[in-house]
Every structure is written in structure tokens, then in C-alpha cells.
Amino acid sequence: MSLVIRNGEIVTSEDRYFADLYIENEVITAIGKNLEVPLGTEVVDASGKLIFPGFIDPHVHIYLPFMGTFAKDTYATASVAALVGGTTSMIEMCCPSRQEDALEGYRLWKSKAEGQSACDYAFHMAVTRFDEQTEGQLREIVADGTTSFKIFLSYKNFFGVDDGEMYQTLKLARELGVTVTAHCENAELVSRLQQELLAQGKTGPEWHEPSRPETVEAEGTTRFATFLETTGATGYVVHLSCAPALKAALDAKKRGVKLSVESVLPHFLLDRTYAERDGVEGLKYVMSPPLREKANQQVLWDALQAGEIDTVGTDHCPFDVKQKLMGKDAFTQIPNGIPGLEDRVNLMYTYGVKRGSLDIHRFVDALSTRVSKLFGLYPRKGSIAVGSDADLVVYDPEYRGVISAKTQHMNNDYSGFEGVSIEGRPSVVTVRGKIQVRDGAFVGERTRGYLLRRAVQKAVTEASDAG
Ligand SMILES: [Zn+2]
Numbered sequence: 001m002s003l004v005i006r007n008g009e010i011v012t013s014e015d016r017y018f019a020d021l022y023i024e025n026e027v028i029t030a031i032g033k034n035l036e037v038p039l040g041t042e043v044v045d046a047s048g049k050l051i052f053p054g055f056i057d058p059h060v061h062i063y064l065p066f067m068g069t070f071a072k073d074t075y076a077t078a079s080v081a082a083l084v085g086g087t088t089s090m091i092e093m094c095c096p097s098r099q100e101d102a103l104e105g106y107r108l109w110k111s112k113a114e115g116q117s118a119c120d121y122a123f124h125m126a127v128t129r130f131d132e133q134t135e136g137q138l139r140e141i142v143a144d145g146t147t148s149f150k151i152f153l154s155y156k157n158f159f160g161v162d163d164g165e166m167y168q169t170l171k172l173a174r175e176l177g178v179t180v181t182a183h184c185e186n187a188e189l190v191s192r193l194q195q196e197l198l199a200q201g202k203t204g205p206e207w208h209e210p211s212r213p214e215t216v217e218a219e220g221t222t223r224f225a226t227f228l229e230t231t232g233a234t235g236y237v238v239h240l241s242c243a244p245a246l247k248a249a250l251d252a253k254k255r256g257v258k259l260s261v262e263s264v265l266p267h268f269l270l271d272r273t274y275a276e277r278d279g280v281e282g283l284k285y286v287m288s289p290p291l292r293e294k295a296n297q298q299v300l301w302d303a304l305q306a307g308e309i310d311t312v313g314t315d316h317c318p319f320d321v322k323q324k325l326m327g328k329d330a331f332t333q334i335p336n337g338i339p340g341l342e343d344r345v346n347l348m349y350t351y352g353v354k355r356g357s358l359d360i361h362r363f364v365d366a367l368s369t370r371v372s373k374l375f376g377l378y379p380r381k382g383s384i385a386v387g388s389d390a391d392l393v394v395y396d397p398e399y400r401g402v403i404s405a406k407t408q409h410m411n412n413d414y415s416g417f418e419g420v421s422i423e424g425r426p427s428v429v430t431v432r433g434k435i436q437v438r439d440g441a442f443v444g445e446r447t448r449g450y451l452l453r454r455a456v457q458k459a460v461t462e463a464s465d466a467g
Contacts, residue, residue: 003433004037008046008394012053012384013365021051023390026432031386044428044435046394052364053384054088054391054431055345056371058262059124059181059238059313062092063112067335069326072318072411075116078341079449080442081409083119085342086426088391089381089452091371093150094123097158102127103137106146110451117449118442119431120391122375124181126150128158130165135172145453147178147376150238153220154185154212154288163227170233177456179374180228181236181262184220184245185212185289194332205275205282208331209290217289218244225252225259234258234457236374239315241267241289243299250308260310260374263300265340266291266416268312269351274416283324284414286334287315301357304366310374312348312366314340318412338416342408345393346422354423376454394428396439401425409442 003023010017010031022030022037062078064071073081082090092113096105106125113121123146127138138149151169152159161169173180193211197203202210221237225248228235237249240263249261266287271294274285285291303309317337327334340347348367352358358366372382380389401422405415429437436444 001433002038002041003044003390003430003435004035004041005044005046005051005392005394008049008051010051010384011360011364013361013369016361021384021392023430023433026390028384028386028388028390031384044394046428048398049427050395050397051384052086052393052395053368053382053388054393054429055086055367056377056381057082057087057090057313057316057341057344058311058371058375059264060090060092060316060341061095061337063109064095064317065097067326067333069319069323069335071337072320074411075113076446077409077411078316079116079118079121080446081342083429083431083436084409084426084440084442086345086393086395086429087119087341088393088429088431089120089122089377090341091122091124091375093126094146095126095150095159096128098128098160102134103140106141113451115447118436118444118446119449120452121449122146122377122452122454124148124150126152126159127161127165127169128152130161130168138172139176142176142178142456145451147454147456149173149178149180150182151180152183153224154183154187154190156187156191160187166227167231170227170231174231174233179234179236179457181238182224183239184217184224184237186216186219189216189219198330198332203330205286205327205331205334208275208286208334209272209292211331212288212290214242214244214292217242218248221245221248222252225249225257228252228259229255229257236260236262238262239264239267239289239313240309242292242296246299246303246308261308262311262313263304263309264313264315265344265347266315266338268297268300269347270416271297280321280325283327283334284321284416285338286324286327286331286336287317287338288336301352304352305358305362307362310366311371312344314344316341318410320413339410339412340416342410343403343417346425347417347420350421350423376456377452381452390430390433392430393426395424396427397424399423399425
């Protein structure tokens with residue numbers, strides 16, 4: 001089965017040009033003007049459209065037991081939502097709790113995805129405790145192609161690791177050549193502040209942000225960087241939300257700490273006043289790190305444009321209104337998370353590229369290419385080149401629409417971006433050469449996706465040193 005995409009304007013992290021793309025056996029096999037193709041080749045006319053490499057979300061939650069309940073999406077719903085929104089690969093956080101066995105957890109998470117996904121996927125393996133068994137299990141998981149870890153410095157006694165466990169995880173990661181991603185907040189401070197606020201009768205969602213202020217995130221970021229510096233491991237800060245944490249990360253980068261930074265969609269567009277809304281509305285906007293003072297948004301956009309923030313993910317994590325209401329009497333009981341998997345590309349395009357805050361090449365880089373490079377997927381993913389997987393987004397920059405829970409594919413009864421306008425959306429989305437989406441509708445194979453087995457960072461470094 002072959003496919004040709006004609007007359008589109010190809011936009012990558014570096015280039016912009018008009019050419020046809022010819023695809024055979026799941027990969028791009030020719031790029032050029034007026035390509036001659038065999039009779040019977042399927043044709044997509046991309047006149048007036050942009051063609052981006054498939055976008056990659058580096059941070060999603062799909063199967064997630066958390067705070068006594070489960071996030072709402074399955075691979076069947078999330079992968080379709082991802083594709084409709086232009087995301088052709090996603091990296092899910094595999095998050096067994098501290099009480100669970102790492103290897104059993106890994107197998108469980110894999111079983112939730114296998115044969116259920118319309119797009120390709122990978123995992124970051126959460127290390128939520130480090131005991132005698134952990135090291136051998138993590139070696140096995142890395143050998144299986146899951147070559148990045150996740151640690152939580154927050155969520156004490158559930159996902160969180162202490163400093164000793166962080167040290168052991170980083171030492172092992174350094175040896176294996178894998179990147180460690182980290183949720184950077186000081187668990188002890190969060191726990192103390194939560195107790196104090198609740199004791200004062202401050203129970204509403206508007207108190208979530210004051211319970212984990214910017215300083216608490218800056219401390220976590222600084223401590224993670226110090227541990228990276230000491231161990232020589234490579235790190236990646238997830239969902240960085242504010243200026244003080246950014247400063248901590250950049251200070252570390254400047255002194256040579258191997259550290260990359262991710263921010264996530266909600267922090268670019270929403271602020272703490274959303275969690276101050278009345279009734280159930282405020283509960284919808286509780287995530288961690290929390291939505292911040294609005295002034296942080298411009299800081300994040302500027303840092304993204306400058307490449308100081310490397311990537312943009314979503315931290316997609318859907319809990320519905322009923323689940324959010326579990327925390328109506330105490331903000332500490334609100335399941336954390338705002339869904340966004342389907343909306344990341346269109347919102348960052350509209351409010352970044354279209355509004356002039358974000359160069360279009362940096363947009364492609366932060367939402368696709370840089371992710372693939374950091375996590376061992378490049379040049380297979382994140383690239384439009386001969387030999388790369390034909391994951392392509394034919395994007396219509398003339399589309400106008402409004403985001404609503406009524407029309408979304410994510411399995412949730414609200415949208416954190418309800419009523420927000422978008423100026424552009426994917427017209428055609430392919431996964432390894434197969435058309436999966438046309439104009440907002442899923443039209444493809446629901447089980448096309450598979451687990452991406454990734455290279456380790458060390459191998460990437462050695463290869464680039466040699467070449
Ligand atoms: Zn997360």
C-alpha cells in the first residue's frame with residue numbers, strides 16, 4: 001500500500017519548503033517536486049496545507065489509579081483523541097505505587113495498551129521505591145526498550161521517593177544511559193502546608209496553589225539538579241510551571257548539569273484564578289504543580305521560544321466531574337489533573353505560532369522533534385526525511401473552531417479549555433503511512449499502534465561522538 005501527499009508545504013524543526021512525499025511500507029521513501037508514483041497509489045492533495053512531522057506528547061497518563069480512583073481514558077479513547085489532535089505518538093507514565101512491584105506494574109501498564117492503541121506509544125517507567133529487587137527489575141525494563149525513568153519528589157508515601165532512593169535511581173540511570181524525568185516539588189513542605197491550611201478551615205480548590213507555592217517547586221528543581229550534578233545522570237524536569245523553578249533549572253544548565261525542561265499545555269494558557277471559580281468549576285482546574293499567577297505565562301512562552309524550555313507536553317490526566325467532587329470538602333482529596341492530549345497542538349499553534357509568541361520551527365521542535373531526540377526515537381519519529389516513519393500531520397491553518405467537551409474524543413465530561421477558539425487543526429493524520437484521521441474524524445485502524453522500543457541515551461551519545 002502506497003500513499004503520496006502532493007502540493008503541501010513541509011515544515012520541520014529546521015526547514016520549510018514545498019514538496020511531495022511518497023510513502024511505502026510505513027516509511028517515507030521519496031521527497032521531491034512532482035514525484036512520479038505507481039498507478040493505484042492513494043493521493044492526498046495538501047494544497048494550502050502545512051505538513052508537520054507527527055507530534056509526540058512526552059507526558060500523558062492513561063491508565064492511572066490515583067487517590068482511590070482511576071483516570072477516565074483507556075488506550076482506545078486516548079489514542080483516538082491524540083490522533084484527532086495531531087499527536088501520533090505518546091509517552092505514558094507507567095506509575096505503580098510504592099506498595100506495588102515495579103515489574104508487575106510495568107507488565108500491567110503494557111497490557112492496558114497492547115492491541116488497544118490507534119497510535120504508537122512508549123513508557124517512562126516510574127521508580128516509586130528502590131529496594132533490593134528494584135535494580136534488577138529496572139535493568140529488565142530498560143532491556144525491553146523502555147529507556148527513561150520517572151521519579152516523584154512529591155506525593156509522599158504514594159509515588160514519592162526520598163533523597164536516598166533518588167540517588168540510587170540516578171546512579172543506576174547513569175550506568176544504563178537512561179534519562180530520569182522528575183516531578184519536582186518538596187513533599188515535606190507540601191504535606192505541612194496542606195495540614196496547616198486544612199486546620200485553618202481553608203478547604204476549597206483555591207487553596208491548592210498556596211499549599212504548593214512556587215518556592216516549593218523551585219526547591220525540588222534545585223535539589224533534583226544537585227543530585228544530577230553529583231551523580232552525572234541525565235535529567236528532565238516535567239511540567240515546570242513558574243519563573244523561580246525555571247531559574248533553578250537554567251542555573252543548573254549553565255553550570256553544565258545535563259538537564260532538559262518540559263512545560264505542559266495548561267500552564268501556558270490557564271492561571272490560578274481558574275481554581276478560584278465557584279462550585280465544581282474550581283475543582284476542574286486542580287493539577288500539580290498548580291496553575292500559577294498569570295505573570296508566569298509570559299515567562300514560559302519566552303523561555304519556550306528561546307529553547308530554554310525544551311518540550312511541551314500535556315500531563316493529560318482526565319478525571320470527570322464526579323471524581324473531582326471527591327474533593328469538595330478538602331482540596332487534598334481532589335484527583336489532580338487536567339485533560340489536554342487532544343488540544344495541545346491546536347492550542348500551541350493558535351496561541352503560540354499564530355499570535356507571534358512562538359516560531360513555527362520551534363513549535364515543531366518542542367512538540368515533536370526535541371521529544372524524539374531526548375527519548376531515543378529520532379530520526380524514526382519527529383522527522384520528515386527519507387527512511388523516517390510516515391507519521392505526518394497535514395495541517396489546515398485556515399480552520400476555525402471552538403473547543404468543547406461535547407465534541408472532544410477524550411473520555412471526560414468537561415474540557416479545561418471549554419469555549420476556547422482554535423485557528424487551525426489537522427486535516428489528515430497518518431500513522432506509519434496509514435490515514436487515521438480526516439478533518440476531525442477518526443477513520444482508521446483502532447489497533448494500529450504499538451510499543452516503541454527505544455535506544456538508550458548512552459548509545460545515542462556514543463553514536464554522535466563517533467560520527
Ligand atoms: Zn504527570
